[in-house]
């Protein structure tokens with residue numbers, strides 16, 4: 001007998017809390033440096049480009065392209081048993097940073113690198129929405 005387990009949910013660190021709060025409001029928001037004006041991901045306490053500690057979260061377009069991806073055919077966590085095969089991708093946003101995410105809304109065999117994608121938010125529970133991506137229509 002198969003028991004359905006709940007999927008693990010994100011546990012925001014202090015640095016990523018603004019990211020997850022924005023996602024809950026269906027906004028994609030990333031840290032942007034006040035000094036060199038570049039975005040980065042994942043959130044951290046200082047800019048990885050120039051090491052400045054002056055930054056603020058700013059909404060981004062939610063558009064990008066698939067930089068790389070893999071298709072999971074095997075169940076590594078029983079909570080994902082009903083999802084295989086599924087695609088885990090590195091999406092490069094128009095603003096530069098790359099996010100590790102899922103691609104859906106397309107058969108996994110049709111996913112390609114360089115494919116234009118846009119963010120959608122998966123409301124996994126009342127407190128948590130996870131940014132995922134689908135092909136641009």
Ligand SMILES: [Zn+2]
Pocket residue numbers: 033034035036037038047048049050051052
């Ligand atoms: Zn910087």
